[in-house]
Amino acid sequence: MQIKCCAACGKSFPIRTQKTGQSYCSQPDCQKVRRRRWQQEKRKSDPDYAENQARAQQAWSKRNSDYWKNYRTAHPDYVEQNRKMQHARNARSSVDKRGVIAKMDVSNEPFRLVTGLYELTPIAAVGIAKMDVWTVELRVVARAQSVKSAIAKR
Ligand SMILES: [Zn+2]
DSSP, rough: EEEOOOOOTTTTEOOGGGGGGSSSSSSSHHHHEEEEEHHHHHHHHHHHHHHHHHHHHHHHHHHTHHHHHHHHHHHHHHOOOOOOHHHHHHHHOBOOTSSSSOOOOOGSSSSOOOOOOEEOOOOGGGGGOOOOEEEEEEOOOOHHHHHHHHHHHO
């Protein structure tokens, strides 16, 4: 009897020598992982399979249109987490769905960056007793349009 490490959970499991292709143990969760990975590979390598899967998924969604609605009602944590992640994604991309570049909301800025000397500390160094602090000069060369006009009025 040979021993192998499961590609999903990493625990060792016995394999029969006839079936050397076996990479996953018999745990139901590991078998799920094995099937999911096989499907992912199959979708990548076989366009017909991918199209079939997409069609089946669409048909299922049509038959079970309330599924996600019910799921969201039953899992408020999931909804909140999703909302936060979408918010973060939106913040990262400054282009909205219509392809319009979002204007910077100046009123929501925590502070306004001004030219001057700043202390720069690597985030990783915070909490370490002896950390390097750099003194850097930041010069503002461009501002959001609304800020510029506010200055012009002065
Ligand atoms: Zn396993």
